Amino acid sequence: MTIAIVDDIKEERVLLRTRLEKIFHQKDMGFHCCEYENGEAFLEASKDQDITVLFLDIYMDGANGIEIAKEFRKSNKDCLLIFTTTSSDHALEGFQVRAMHYLVKPYTEDELSSLTDEILSRIPTPEKTLPLKVNGSEFQVPFKTIVHADHFSHMIHIHTTAKKELVIRQSFSSFTAPLKEDSRFFVCNRGTIINMEHAVDFDGTMFLLDDGSKIAVSRELSKLARQHFMDYLFQREDSNAYNNFSGFGIYSSDSGHVACISPCELIFKAKT
Numbered sequence: 001m002t003i004a005i006v007d008d009i010k011e012e013r014v015l016l017r018t019r020l021e022k023i024f025h026q027k028d029m030g031f032h033c034c035e036y037e038n039g040e041a042f043l044e045a046s047k048d049q050d051i052t053v054l055f056l057d058i059y060m061d062g063a064n065g066i067e068i069a070k071e072f073r074k075s076n077k078d079c080l081l082i083f084t085t086t087s088s089d090h091a092l093e094g095f096q097v098r099a100m101h102y103l104v105k106p107y108t109e110d111e112l113s114s115l116t117d118e119i120l121s122r123i124p125t126p127e128k129t130l131p132l133k134v135n136g137s138e139f140q141v142p143f144k145t146i147v148h149a150d151h152f153s154h155m156i157h158i159h160t161t162a163k164k165e166l167v168i169r170q171s172f173s174s175f176t177a178p179l180k181e182d183s184r185f186f187v188c189n190r191g192t193i194i195n196m197e198h199a200v201d202f203d204g205t206m207f208l209l210d211d212g213s214k215i216a217v218s219r220e221l222s223k224l225a226r227q228h229f230m231d232y233l234f235q236r237e238d239s240n241a242y243n244n245f246s247g248f249g250i251y252s253s254d255s256g257h258v259a260c261i262s263p264c265e266l267i268f269k270a271k272t
Contacts, residue, residue, distance in 0.1 A: 001029075001030075001031045001032070001052045001053070001123065002031070002032045002033075002034065002049060002050060002051050002052050002053075003020065003031050003032070003033050003034070003051075003052065003053045003054075003055070004033075004034045004035075004036065004042060004046070004049075004051045004053070004054045004055070005017060005033065005034070005035045005036070005055045006035075006036045006037075006038070006039055006042045006054070006055065006056045006057060006060075006065070006068065007035075007037070007055075007057040007060070007084065008037050008038055008057065008060040008061050008062075009057075010037070012057070012084070012105070013035045013037075016055060016084070016112075017033050017035065019109055019112050020033065020112070020116070021033075022109075023109070023112060023113050023116050024116070027116075027120075029120075031052075034049070034051075038060060038061065038062050038063075039056075039060060039062065039063045039064075039065065039067070039068030040062060040063060040068075042056075042068065042072075043068060043071055043072060046072060046075070046076065047075070051076065051079045052079065052080065052123065053079065053080045053082070053119055054072070054079050054080070054081050054082065055082050055084050055103070056068060056069060056081060056082070056083055056084065057083075057084050057085065058083055058084075058085040058087075059085065059086065065083055065085070066093045066094070066097070069081060069083075069094075069097040069099070070096075070097055072097075073097050073098065077098075080100050080119055080122060080123070081097065081098060081099045081100055082099065082100055082101045082102075082103055082115070082119075083099050083101070083102050083103065084103045084105060084107075085102060085103075085104060085105065086104065086105050087104070100118075100119075100122070101115055101118070103115065127142050127143065127144060128142070128143045128178075128182060129141060129142050129143065130142075130143060130146070130178060130179070132158075132166065132168055133168065134166050134167070134168055139166075141158070141160070141166070143179070143182060143184065143185075143195070144161075144184075144195070144197060145160045145161045145162065146158060146159075146160060146179075146195050147159045147160060147161060147194070147195055147198045147209055147210070147211050147213070148192060148193065148194040148195065148198070148209060148213060148215055149175065149176075149192070149193050150191055150192050151172040151175070151191040151192070152191060154169060155167055155168065155169055156168050156169075156170050156172065156175050159211065159213070161198075161211075163211070172190075172191055176193050179193060180193075183196075183231075183232065183235070184196045184197050184232065186225060186228050186229075187221075188207065188215050188216065188217045188218065188221065188225065189216060189217060189218040189221070190218070192215055192216075194207055194209065194215050196228070196229060196232040198210045198211065199229060199232075202217075202225060202226060202229045204222060204226065205217060205219075205222060207225070207229075
């Protein structure tokens with residue numbers, strides 16, 4: 001995580017950085033901090049840096065913080081922007097550049113600590129990856145790109161979203177160990193694991209995946225598979241609602257059939 005502090009008063013920059021270092025140390029977290037005494041210097045440096053969080057003073061010599069923020073947003077839409085200022089008079093303009101917060105000077109360490117909690121809650125968790133060695137070459141395969149994997153003839157066959165099949169020599173138990181710690185994955189039988197992100201239907205005995213694959217579930221795992229799939233779909237629906245995406249609903253029948261379906265299909269099934 002890279003944090004940039006832009007303030008034309010050195011003492012203010014040092015105070016903020018020192019407090020951030022203390023707070024993140026207490027949270028056992030590290031970060032990289034860059035300081036700039038004016039907005040122009042920051043804009044130039046930001047071209048070569050991926051800034052996660054920006055603390056930007058509004059009242060500075062030269063271009064003010066609002067002007068700098070407008071220019072910065074042209075190239076960076078995702079950075080968490082916090083204005084540090086002696087006044088909140090520019091609230092409307094701050095909204096226009098998607099400012100996350102106004103930190104009004106002088107601020108307390110408790111106020112900054114609460115703000116860092118909110119910052120950390122908004123930073124996406126890095127996508128997990130699985131280290132693999134294929135034909136002598138080492139790869140980091142993102143979990144989300146794994147559709148399913150099968151074990152047979154002492155080999156693991158990994159099917160990915162790129163419609164590629166990666167083949168490695170590894171035991172099924174050691175391969176699946178890190179995946180089973182992630183709620184997206186489910187072991188369907190003695191030699192197959194699937195990623196629920198790519199499951200679109202479960203009829204009680206078999207999963208249908210979005211690449212067209214049909215994965216059989218052993219009889220003793222059928223009830224658990226149904227519950228796991230429903231739990232995952234509801235979890236995804238909650239996340240989608242939070243992000244204002246409401247494209248799909250969840251349908252479950254008494255027979256054990258579970259599917260991720262469109263709202264129109266959901267209404268039709270409810271009527272029938």
